[in-house]
Structure formats: C-alpha cells, structure tokens
Amino acid sequence: MSLSLCIRCGAPKARPSSVCSRCGLDPRLRPIDLAKSIYLSTDRLDLGHAPGDWGTRLSMLKKELEAGRDVPYDEDELNRIIRLNATARRVPLRAVWAVVLRFFFPGLLLIAVLWGLVFLLRLLR
Numbered sequence: 001m002s003l004s005l006c007i008r009c010g011a012p013k014a015r016p017s018s019v020c021s022r023c024g025l026d027p028r029l030r031p032i033d034l035a036k037s038i039y040l041s042t043d044r045l046d047l048g049h050a051p052g053d054w055g056t057r058l059s060m061l062k063k064e065l066e067a068g069r070d071v072p073y074d075e076d077e078l079n080r081i082i083r084l085n086a087t088a089r090r091v092p093l094r095a096v097w098a099v100v101l102r103f104f105f106p107g108l109l110l111i112a113v114l115w116g117l118v119f120l121l122r123l124l125r
C-alpha cells in the first residue's frame with residue numbers, strides 16, 4: 001500500500017500529487033513541492049531509490065511535520081525527482097497513444113478478422 005505525507009502538515013495522503021485534505025496544500029503548483037511530496041512517499045520504493053526502512057523513517061518524519069518542525073531532504077534526490085518529472089512532462093501525449101495503439105493493434109486486428117469471417121460465413125449459409 002502506498003503512503004504519502006503532506007510536506008506542510010504531515011497528514012497521510014493516497015498519492016504524492018494529491019491535495020492535502022487537512023491543510024489544503026496542492027503540491028502540483030510548484031515543482032519543488034511535488035518533488036518533496038514524492039520524496040516523502042513510499043512510491044520511491046518501487047523505483048529502488050528509497051532506503052529499505054523508508055516506511056519506518058516516514059513514520060518518524062510524519063511526527064516531525066505534525067509538530068511543525070522542518071524535515072531534512074536529500075538535495076541530490078530532490079534534484080533527481082525534479083529531473084524525472086520534467087522528463088515525463090516532455091513526453092507528448094501523441095507518443096503515449098502511439099505506444100498504446102501499437103500494443104493493442106494486433107488484438108484489435110484479430111477481432112476484426114474474426115468478425116469479418118463470421119460475417120462472410122453468415123453470407124455463404
């Protein structure tokens with residue numbers, strides 16, 4: 001299960017990009033806030049860039065944020081996250097659809113051929 005913390009108040013969120021239900025912070029408005037939100041989430045574990053005990057460390061950081069204290073961020077990791085987000089935003093939507101179409105095209109072609117065969121067999125009956 002994914003865990004993400006609000007970078008301002010420490011409230012748990014479903015996703016790093018979600019608006020905080022407690023304080024209303026929208027991390028999507030500033031790239032640095034979004035990077036910090038991704039940093040303070042277990043989503044980094046999937047990428048293999050977070051330490052193994054990150055879930056436990058997040059619980060400790062949550063208490064710090066809830067007490068109104070600042071938490072330390074690894075600047076190199078924040079810069080890496082910002083770079084990855086910028087790269088992901090540069091991928092044009094057309095390229096995404098091209099990949100989706102390439103993936104599903106063989107299946108759609110098979111369905112069309114089968115449908116055509118059924119249509120022809122019905123005509124010959």
Ligand SMILES: [Zn+2]
Nearest residue numbers: 006009020023
């Ligand atoms: Zn918050």
